[in-house]
């Protein structure tokens with residue numbers, strides 16, 4: 001152990017994310033994006049997901065890590081997926097793996113921008129083990145503040161953000177996924193006098209725009225996919241933004257699974273969602289708009305972006 005080896009709050013030495021791990025993970029993501037791209041505009045979301053999953057499973061298997069999938073995506077839509085608990089890698093240091101083979105599957109199937117392969121790695125045990133949950137109520141914010149709460153009204157949230165960012169509420173823009181379950185929140189945004197950014201799919205892209213300078217968004221509120229939420233926590237931590245969430249089951253079955261798993265139904269802080277610094281990358285399939293920066297569709301230079309607390 002060297003003096004500057006990273007440790008967690010308990011002083012445990014954290015595994016190093018070596019250049020070899022990073023470049024193998026990125027190569028796997030690029031290949032998955034290329035495989036998914038074959039089905040862009042084909043109208044079949046499952047084919048998009050299946051192509052990405054097939055490549056990720058094969059190529060992530062070669063990573064020099066002892067990885068366990070803590071967050072897999074696809075179960076709620078019965079789409080092809082990497083399963084929670086699935087082992088990844090050929091041995092090495094211990095990592096939690098969070099993967100969304102394609103976020104924005106429907107966008108890809110419809111030939112629209114916004115679809116990407118998403119992967120996050122965090123030291124073993126760092127990611128919230130909420131595999132029984134399919135949906136989270138999320139609050140992602142550009143600035144962090146202890147007074148923020150996912151259960152607070154949008155007006156209260158905006159008042160705190162306005163103070164923190166030094167801008168009027170009328171100058172703040174809030175992303176809300178366009179779903180009936182989020183309709184009341186969208187109305188609250190408008191009633192509070194802020195600008196609403198209503199989006200159909202892809203809350204990882206919107207969360208990145210909240211967290212990145214020049215992204216043009218100040219907050220994301222509402223209920224969206226739980227896997228996307230845990231992945232967002234990794235990048236929120238790396239970029240110094242704010243995030244909190246709570247389980248928000250959308251069916252009796254999901255509520256039952258959550259009870260059976262004994263999951264905490266209170267507010268999950270950023271630390272509860274991701275308790276150690278990790279690494280998150282996206283590989284664009286159909287082109288990504290991050291506000292100040294865009295990622296072209298797969299195949300062109302610069303279609304991959306990485307965020308980590310050490311880079």
Ligand SMILES: O=P(O)(O)OC[C@H]1O[C@](O)(COP(=O)(O)O)[C@@H](O)[C@@H]1O
Pocket residue numbers: 073077100102103104105106179200201202203204224225226228
């Ligand atoms: O479509 P639902 O079931 O409302 O779920 C919301 C989730 O769907 C997405 O828009 C797209 O997710 P997938 O493409 O991975 O299915 C996510 O960004 C979001 O979190």
